Amino acid sequence: xxxxxxxxxxxxxxxxxxxxxxxxxxxxxxxxxxxxxxxxxxxxxxxxxxxxxxxxxxxxxxxxxxxxxxxxxxxxxxxxxxxxxxxxxxxxxxxxxxxxxxxxxxxxxxxxxxxxxxxxxxxxxxxxxxxxxxxxxxxxxxxxxxxxxxxxxxxxxxxxxxxxxxxxxxxxxxxxxxxxxxxxxxxxxxxxxxxxxxxxxxxxxxxxxxxxxxxxxxxxxxxxxxxxxxxxxxxxxxxxxxxxxxxxxxxxxxxxxx
Amino acid sequence: xxxxxxxxxxxxxxxxxxxxxxxxxxxxxxxxxxxxxxxxxxxxxxxxxxxxxxxxxxxxxxxxxxxxxxxxxxxxxxxxxxxxxxxxxxxxxxxxxxxxxxxxxxxxxxxxxxxxxxxxxxxxxxxxxxxxxxxxxxxxxxxxxxxxxxxxxxxxx
Numbered sequence: 021x022x023x024x025x026x027x028x029x030x031x032x033x034x035x036x037x038x039x040x041x042x043x044x045x046x047x048x049x050x051x052x053x054x055x056x057x058x059x060x061x062x063x064x065x066x067x068x069x070x071x072x073x074x075x076x077x078x079x080x081x082x083x084x085x086x087x088x089x090x091x092x093x094x095x096x097x098x099x100x101x102x103x104x105x106x107x108x109x110x111x112x113x114x115x116x117x118x119x120x121x122x123x124x125x126x127x128x129x130x131x132x133x134x135x136x137x138x139x140x141x142x143x144x145x146x147x148x149x150x151x152x153x154x155x156x157x158x159x160x161x162x163x164x165x166x167x168x169x170x171x172x173x174x175x176x177x178x179x180x181x182x183x184x185x186x187x188x189x190x191x192x193x194x195x196x197x198x199x200x201x202x203x204x205x206x207x208x209x210x211x212x213x214x215x216x217x218x219x220x221x222x223x224x225x226x227x228x229x230x231x232x233x234x235x236x237x238x239x240x241x242x243x244x245x246x247x248x249x250x251x252x253x254x255x256x257x258x259x260x261x262x263x264x265x266x267x268x269x270x271x272x273x274x275x276x277x278x
Numbered sequence: 279x280x281x282x283x284x285x286x287x288x289x290x291x292x293x294x295x296x297x298x299x300x301x302x303x304x305x306x307x308x309x310x311x312x313x314x315x316x317x318x319x320x321x322x323x324x325x326x327x328x329x330x331x332x333x334x335x336x337x338x339x340x341x342x343x344x345x346x347x348x349x350x351x352x353x354x355x356x357x358x359x360x361x362x363x364x365x366x367x368x369x370x371x372x373x374x375x376x377x378x379x380x381x382x383x384x385x386x387x388x389x390x391x392x393x394x395x396x397x398x399x400x401x402x403x404x405x406x407x408x409x410x411x412x413x414x415x416x417x418x419x420x421x422x423x424x425x426x427x428x429x430x431x432x433x434x435x
Contacts, residue, residue, distance in 0.1 A: 052284040063295045074306040079313035093307045113304035117296045157281060161288025
């Protein structure tokens with residue numbers, strides 16, 4: 021389903037319309053308003069739920085919300101304790117935020133592709149892309165933050181000298197210094213890029229397939245979109261989980277001396 | 279799909295989100311989890327302790343019961359002994375009393391016999407005297423034969 025203005029452009033127009041973000045401004049300073057709105061909104065949902073659960077937290081018999089929140093907290097805590105052996109007040113909450121936020125981003129993918137653009141067009145918005153994780157800015161925003169944390173902790177734990185030594189002297193010793201540096205830089209830079217691109221790629225492709233299914237005749241759509249949606253329940257959770265676990269692993273690597 | 283300022287906005291949002299989670303979400307939840315864990319383990323320990331105490335109490339109860347049994351059997355034994363003693367004593371007393379009564383009765387019987395003899399003698403003397411009087415009628419004078427009557431009477435005694 022698309023607005024009449026785009027119907028004329030056919031299938032390609034429909035797809036492009038669905039993948040175009042609502043933006044304001046030009047060039048680098050353009051802002052994807054839909055991405056920012058939905059990610060902030062979903063972040064608010066996450067914080068609201070967990071804050072209310074945390075406020076009512078008792079050590080006795082937990083309520084439903086507390087139970088759910090505790091389940092996630094314990095799950096994340098187990099993951100952190102499995103891979104990270106130091107002591108850090110940041111990593112576990114960070115992992116929880118990442119998991120929940122990414123999951124909620126991805127969850128937007130399960131809404132029928134036309135609902136939000138339609139509501140948007142009724143409100144006078146020409147474009148509306150509701151899944152923040154199909155925006156590279158969102159996924160890279162998060163993965164670059166993680167990257168900066170990796171650098172920060174590497175320097176904090178090992179010191180500038182220790183970190184530089186690690187960059188220059190490993191894995192092949194002092195005689196291969198430039199080569200080591202090159203390898204290490206690639207290794208480090210690959211972390212945020214792979215993190216961001218993996219999430220983006222999975223969700224972008226998933227969204228694209230939903231859009232393609234939506235182009236088919238109405239009686240075929242449920243046959244295809246239902247299994248794809250069911251499969252996507254796995255994908256969105258898995259991608260959130262992967263992002264979280266890799267963040268934990270990278271940060272624990274940053275904490276370790278080699 | 280271009281990278282633009284949205285990236286910076288997202289990073290700021292992410293930083294705020296993590297900060298908020300660190301400050302207000304994670305600590306209370308993880309604390310309540312830890313506290314509950316502690317509570318549960320304390321409860322389990324208390325239950326174990328309670329069971330041990332039950333065992334101890336059972337043993338104590340058993341020993342008290344055994345003491346009580348011993349004591350009661352001792353008391354019963356003592357009572358039996360005392361009872362036989364009492365029986366023996368009363369037997370002895372009864373025997374003595376019986377003997378005493380027998381002696382008294384014999385004395386009385388003796389007395390009675392003596393008495394009966396006395397009165398019998400008197401009666402027989404009277405009877406004999408009457409009979410003799412009847413037989414002899416006027417032939418015998420009371421005063422004349424006073425010494426004979428006296429003789430007979432003495433013989434009868």
